[in-house]
Amino acid sequence: MEPTHPLGPIALLLPTVNYANVEREVSAGFVFGPRTIPDCQLVYVVSGRMDLWIGANMYSLLPGECAYYGSGTPHMLSVHPSRAATFISLHFDWQRVSPEPVHPGAKLERFAGGPPFDSPLPFTIEVEGYGSVSIPEHFRLVTGERLLYQIVQEYKEQEPGYSLVLRSLLMQVLAEIVRQELEISALDSSKRSMIGPALQMISEHPQHPWSLSELAQQCGYHHAYFAQLFKEVMGVSPKPYMIRKRIQLAKKLLLEEEKVEVVASKLGYASVHYFSRHFKSITGMSPSSFRLYGGERGPLA
Template identity: 65%
Template sequence: MEHFRSLGSMDVLLPAVNYANIQNIPAGIVYGPRTIPDYQFVYVIAGRMDLCIGRDIYTILPGECAFYGADTIHKLTAHPDKPVTFISLHFDWHRLSPEPVHPGPKLQNYAVTPPFEPALRYTVDVTGYGSVTLPVHFKFSDGERVLHQIVQEYKEEEPGYAFALRGLLIQALSEIIRRQKDVASTYSPKRSMIQNALQLIVEHPEQAWSISELAESCGYHHIYFSQLFKEVMGVSPKPYMIHKRIQLAKKLLLKEEKIEVVASKLGYASIHYFSRHFKSITGMSPSTFRLYGD
């Protein structure tokens, strides 16, 4: 049985790198069984590694990555016939200070394999979308460049390196979360149940859709639809509609559309009402947002 733990909202997380290195190891090397005090990415550049968590074995090939967190009992094994080159990245999802805290002193190795337990799965709440479950094993060849940059920053320790590490880690995590969001959208049965409503909101953000209209598009009673929508998206239909409308407003403003044109396209009766609503959500007037960007 899978166990899940929420990491909270993506918008407020402050991830911090603890350790980053490219390692070349001989065939057959084994790490563990052990636990770590933080979270880890293992990205294989060449060779093959096998990750054992509970009864599950994940084969990590070049261009692929594994992810697991604190207190997950695991064992990493290099292929018995080939040496392995891989990137090891330890990090925390949320810490005020970006300064690295080496995980070494808190690694715990076991002389014998402890009782089998499945991998703890982690979720992140994405504004305007809902909860995203992070994969244990995934392809990440397009992310190899930023992982190399993280390793370089960590090793060289140039002035401001901790700040730079946080920025690069956010870039890597954002890419992983976005990809997983797309995968989840494709294969989520419950999301498909509200797909018609989501399409209406995205394609016609200027419409002041009622809950009943959205529910009817999916063939449900409005009460059940509202419950299902919040379960899938993490927010109720109304704040989701507002988010999508303001999101589109920002895009149009940055394209230098006139404010009155943007207001009209989004279905606002007047430019003054649009400006007040925009400022109440973003903290800036449309003209200020256009001047300074998001």
């Protein structure tokens, strides 16, 4: 078994935000490092492109993508020479009793030399029922951008109780990362791989009204067997699963300020009323309310 950096059970973690900011329009070619940091960091690219060396790996970070590295990890982060970049920088500790932020600046350590660096040990979390989950170095953060903006806002405004709110929001971000990794890992399991082509079709085109026969045919099964297998693997039948995926896309479009009528049309609903009814039955909110309150980012957006 390869050595890792174990973080313990996810249910017992007490993560703490140390620093959060939107770094806007950082000049093309600007370089952070080579360096190590005393805590951990998430870097989420909003616009532009950033290049990151972690150990012997080099990653290109595009909008919507995120990078993670832990304390003591040699790394070098740079804005691509082609254009300026805007990104969210979040420093945090995985485990600290106090939720009060401790700024990492005083303990940043720069060093001579350049990449490639020594490869760090992967950080792992124990998830009950699933085992050990590794935190990826490079990944797409599907729905976490709004949470990151909220963290930045709370960190800057420091209203009463802000440190506890920061911990709550950070836990949601970290939980999303773990869930994404679990979903990716599950695709490698034998039974889930049997319905993998159908899951890919739904994921890539959630707005399409796939029929049971179309999904079953893609996987090479009779529709009755496929429906039984799908429910066994996913815990729900194909139709409610497709509705859930469609509503996830609806949330994303609404947060991007798309009008309710436009979202309903893009998702293939025959009427705004039918779409609104579906949306509220799953989220507990109407699309209009979600767009007004659920997507509110405040002045930092």
